[in-house]
Amino acid sequence: MKVNFVDLKKQYENIKKEITEAINYTINNTSFILGKEVEEFEKNFAKFCGKEYAIGVASGTDALKLVIKSLDIKDGEVITTSNTFIATALAITDNNLKPVFVDINPDTYNIDVNKIEDKISKNTKAIIVVHLYGQPADMDKIIEIADKHNLKIIEDCCQAHGAEYRGKRVPITDIGCFSFYPCKNLGAYGDGGMIVTNDKELNKKLKAMRNYGSEIKYYHDFIGFNSRLDSIQAGILNVKLKYLEKWNNQRIKNAKLYDYLLKDIVETPKIDKNVKSVYHLYVIKCKKRDELQKFLTENEISIGIHYPIPIHIQKAYSYLSYKEGDLPETEKVAKEILSLPMYPELTEDEIRYICDKIKEFYKK
Numbered sequence: 001m002k003v004n005f006v007d008l009k010k011q012y013e014n015i016k017k018e019i020t021e022a023i024n025y026t027i028n029n030t031s032f033i034l035g036k037e038v039e040e041f042e043k044n045f046a047k048f049c050g051k052e053y054a055i056g057v058a059s060g061t062d063a064l065k066l067v068i069k070s071l072d073i074k075d076g077e078v079i080t081t082s083n084t085f086i087a088t089a090l091a092i093t094d095n096n097l098k099p100v101f102v103d104i105n106p107d108t109y110n111i112d113v114n115k116i117e118d119k120i121s122k123n124t125k126a127i128i129v130v131h132l133y134g135q136p137a138d139m140d141k142i143i144e145i146a147d148k149h150n151l152k153i154i155e156d157c158c159q160a161h162g163a164e165y166r167g168k169r170v171p172i173t174d175i176g177c178f179s180f181y182p183c184k185n186l187g188a189y190g191d192g193g194m195i196v197t198n199d200k201e202l203n204k205k206l207k208a209m210r211n212y213g214s215e216i217k218y219y220h221d222f223i224g225f226n227s228r229l230d231s232i233q234a235g236i237l238n239v240k241l242k243y244l245e246k247w248n249n250q251r252i253k254n255a256k257l258y259d260y261l262l263k264d265i266v267e268t269p270k271i272d273k274n275v276k277s278v279y280h281l282y283v284i285k286c287k288k289r290d291e292l293q294k295f296l297t298e299n300e301i302s303i304g305i306h307y308p309i310p311i312h313i314q315k316a317y318s319y320l321s322y323k324e325g326d327l328p329e330t331e332k333v334a335k336e337i338l339s340l341p342m343y344p345e346l347t348e349d350e351i352r353y354i355c356d357k358i359k360e361f362y363k364k
């Protein structure tokens with residue numbers, strides 16, 4: 001049996017008619033840039049997140065980048081994790097700030113809240129909290145630390161659409177950044193991103209910033225960017241948003257079956273009691289990871305590693321002078337983690353097949 005890591009075609013087949021209508025709508029009205037589809041999706045997504053405002057931008061990376069810029073965070077350090085997609089760090093360095101990486105909690109893979117304060121210096125300006133793999137980080141403690149040291153919090157929710165912390169959807173604090181990269185829990189048919197907030201002034205500033213720094217056409221109050229969510233993508237996302245909760249629940253159901261079938265074989269994800277994970281990824285920790293990866297690939301099961309090389313030891317960031325051993329938990333898990341196929345349409349038969357193959361591997 002061949003099992004894909006994600007299967008966007010399967011999802012498309014179920015919503016084809018609505019998607020075609022949405023695309024045709026934009027093509028016929030020709031408002032390709034900042035059309036009313038964008039405004040409608042911003043309204044719907046803000047509501048989904050329990051926030052007042054949403055600003056559609058070109059990608060999750062841009063969402064993070066523009067937020068940092070709009071908060072006027074300059075000349076300093078931003079705390080985050082090294083076990084995340086590179087974009088989290090890129091948004092920091094693109095603003096000429098220095099990323100300072102804190103080790104992770106090896107159970108949740110999120111920032112180890114007990115290690116944050118050791119990394120705070122007089123130059124620290126903000127914390128970018130990543131809710132990795134769909135599981136929110138320990139926000140109570142992070143808020144407490146940020147308040148104590150007067151730091152801004154930005155939540156990287158790019159893998160956590162609809163995830164909850166103490167019964168509330170992320171972002172828990174005032175600013176959350178989302179990606180609509182196609183394979184995300186809510187994915188566009190191209191690039192896309194969003195910032196959500198309750199801050200009226202920030203909303204106003206970001207709406208201008210994404211549009212050349214302009215509120216009124218050809219009047220530029222500050223130096224901005226061209227970073228907008230396309231109307232076609234917004235129309236598609238408006239259709240898909242209606243299904244997000246159902247799809248997240250299917251992911252959770254799939255995760256429970258994996259948990260049950262794999263519990264004595266490998267280390268299955270540990271989800272904190274205060275959170276609802278939406279399982280953007282289902283990440284196991286296992287012995288002989290590379291051999292298992294090879295075996296599953298040979299058996300036509302597509303798997304992934306998120307992420308094989310932590311950011312602090314990536315060549316691109318060698319100028320920061322981190323060395324191996326600086327973030328031991330992050331580096332250790334990078335050698336043991338394996339992401340199994342995870343998407344709402346994954347069938348019970350497919351999950352059973354994958355788990356049978358994993359069992360077969362460890363019996364050899």
Ligand SMILES: Cc1ncc(COP(=O)(O)O)c(C=O)c1O
Pocket residue numbers: 059060061062084085087088130156158159178179180181191192193
């Ligand atoms: C944690 C995280 N942050 C940021 C991003 C960047 O989003 P995008 O690919 O839309 O730029 C991604 C996804 O790709 C991500 O997973």
